[in-house]
Amino acid sequence: MYKLPIKSLFIASVFLSGVNTISAQDGLVNSLKVNASEKSKESFKFTDVINLANTSIKNQGSSGTCWSYCTNSYLESEMIRLGKQPVELAQIYSARNVYIEKGKNYVRMHGAVALGDGGALHDVINMYSKYGALPQEVYTGLNYGTSKNKFAEMGALMEGLLAAAVKNPNGELTPNWEKAYTAVIDSYLGAVPETFNFKGKNYTPQTFAKEVVGINPSDYIEMSSFTDSPYYTKSMLMVPDNWSFDQIYNVKLNDMTNIIDNALKNGYTVAWASDVSEKSFSWKNGVAYVPTKKMEDMTAEEKENMFNGPKAELEITPELRQKAFDNYQTTDDHAMHIVGLAKDQTGKEYYVVKNSWGTTNDYKGYLYVTKNYVKYKTTAFMVNKAAIPADIAKKLGV
Template sequence: MFRLKLKPLFAAVLIALAATSNASAQDDLINKVKSNQSANSKDHFTFTDVINLENTSIKDQGSSGTCWSYSGNSFIESEMIRMGKKPVELAQIFTARNAYIEKGKMYVKMHGAVTLGEGGAFHDVMNMYKKYGTVPRSVYTGLQEGQTRNNFSEMSKMTESVLAAVIKNDKLSENWLKAYTAVIDTYLGEAPTEFMYEGKKYTPKTFADQVVGINPDDYVEISSFQEYPWYTKFTLLVPDNWAFDQVWNVKQDELVEIVDNALKNGYTVAWGGDVSEKGFSWKNGVAYIPEIDFTQMTAEQKAEMFNGPKPEKKVTDADRQKAFDNYETTDDHGMHIIGIAKDQNGKEYYIVKNSWGLSNDYKGYMYMTKEFMKYKATDIMVHKNALPKNIAKKLAI
């Protein structure tokens, strides 16, 4: 039900647009990777934990492109645990709602020449935390009465139509931001300015400062591309980097060094990258880089891709750059790396927490090879103290 009173003509236009809305791109992605599976895969893998850092419960982002917020907030929750604090399940949609406000401002400033969709990046989580604070998930879910899962498809069409009208004007009206915000709040609910938590009143800012207690400036984003000088910053050129934030550049093998060092020292890692690969199976909970290209596999090899450990292709920095340049590696998903496990052959995998619910073989978790992690990452985020000393020195951090 609309909480906002709209002029009849405007309301009619919005309703008509909503009727033609498409399914979420995230739904399309999930449906695509669901086809990558083998029968009885779990019977052919034996994983043993090496490191399994504490984390909060698996969530389901529903039909919304908010994986970046779910994984980014899960990362913050684990940071609270690492710091000896009682973890709070944070409101992913509070972060997303605020990012959409800021994204709308950038969209108008850039005359529509930036991506407006539901996606985002880990720096968005930290930037929104720094500007707006945060709230518990129990205080703000973004769900309206009767809803159990987020579905942003209709809202996205509405916000797109509003901003399309705004940028067509010769001069901005004084009310455009208010109108744009009102559409978002109609679907997600108005963001709380004050709330009670465990018998005490907070604002989002005081809750961030007094309860969560992280410093967003302590976290760094890191990527790896040959086209930029090593150990310098560059602007990550992916559509969801609407804020044009910069990341540090290291060699791809150093991505593994960083993740390993972080986990061994009690720090988890936020991972953004490409999961639309034949070697990524959500159902089976395994991700790897097949030694043989999928197009060259026999039917039998394809059917058994996830029936136990398989040999992997060894990728180079040049391979990684090429995959990004030709759109084989895109920024389509964000997840949370929380540990390391070994398979029955002693090979190490990262334990990864996803935000697609509990419907796979490992109840929402996955096992990702180190080769997949570094090859298909667009970026990672870690606490600066989690960096190996030699790499921190190269970055002058």
């Protein structure tokens, strides 16, 4: 059963490149709790403008699989939009298939490509297209005695096995390394069933994707905005966790929020990848914005009151955004699901964002993120191509 989001409320999870950091979500969440105020919730008065249906809040645990939680949540909302009864999709099935493909790519690239848990929004769509989908009840990914994801041990073994394959001690690789690598993953996450029963009918992952989920992978468009590539053309998403070297559409700065606004107004939610390392992103308080001052220029009082009510924001330009990306101030940290639009007491608009860190913050797993923050810190976002405004779609040729 799905629920509508309550009226008063991060390619899901942290994008992580190295195996040594794949359990770092706990540390990140704890550090973000520092950027908080005890008086924040009483200082903001949010009113919903658009509130689109989405499924329950999840918790990715100690795994860097936000991209899978986010994009599967997005597909669940797409099922609702299409008039289907939504099914909680197996986030770790998508991740498991990415691990398989990433391992193959890692060996082909002689180890010179990102490993770890990290991924991107397009990974879920790509894996859906190749491997189909499973319901969460059929594939939980918890085959090793825990109630939540805890992937550090598995990740270390995966890395060690792939490192041995790259060293190629026999002088020629055999097919057995792939079997051994897959066996490690399946021993932790569970073997994939060839067929399974769901609500009295037998499916394969492919038939379940086609008959139950029912989305068309080619309908989904991934975009971002950078000044170093021509607008309205495809270019490489230059982040470490784009291990598959996918290209995405490059749009102008204001196009990003125009596309997101148009999507929400027409009943489409949005998958969103972003940097969440900024001190002005507070998971605890469920608010993110762009202050007019840098942290080092703020007084102690200003820092203490960062989340005590609405604040003025820095004006975002394409040059400022690009500089932050090039200087590693904007990195591919996290992915979340934009499910609505709200206004604060001053009339400023915020996107309502569904996270995958459980329900422990002020808004029970949701956040309010300003449009300026989205313009500044987005690394990529994904929408159904039917949600793109006609003039922009024409420029993109979609």
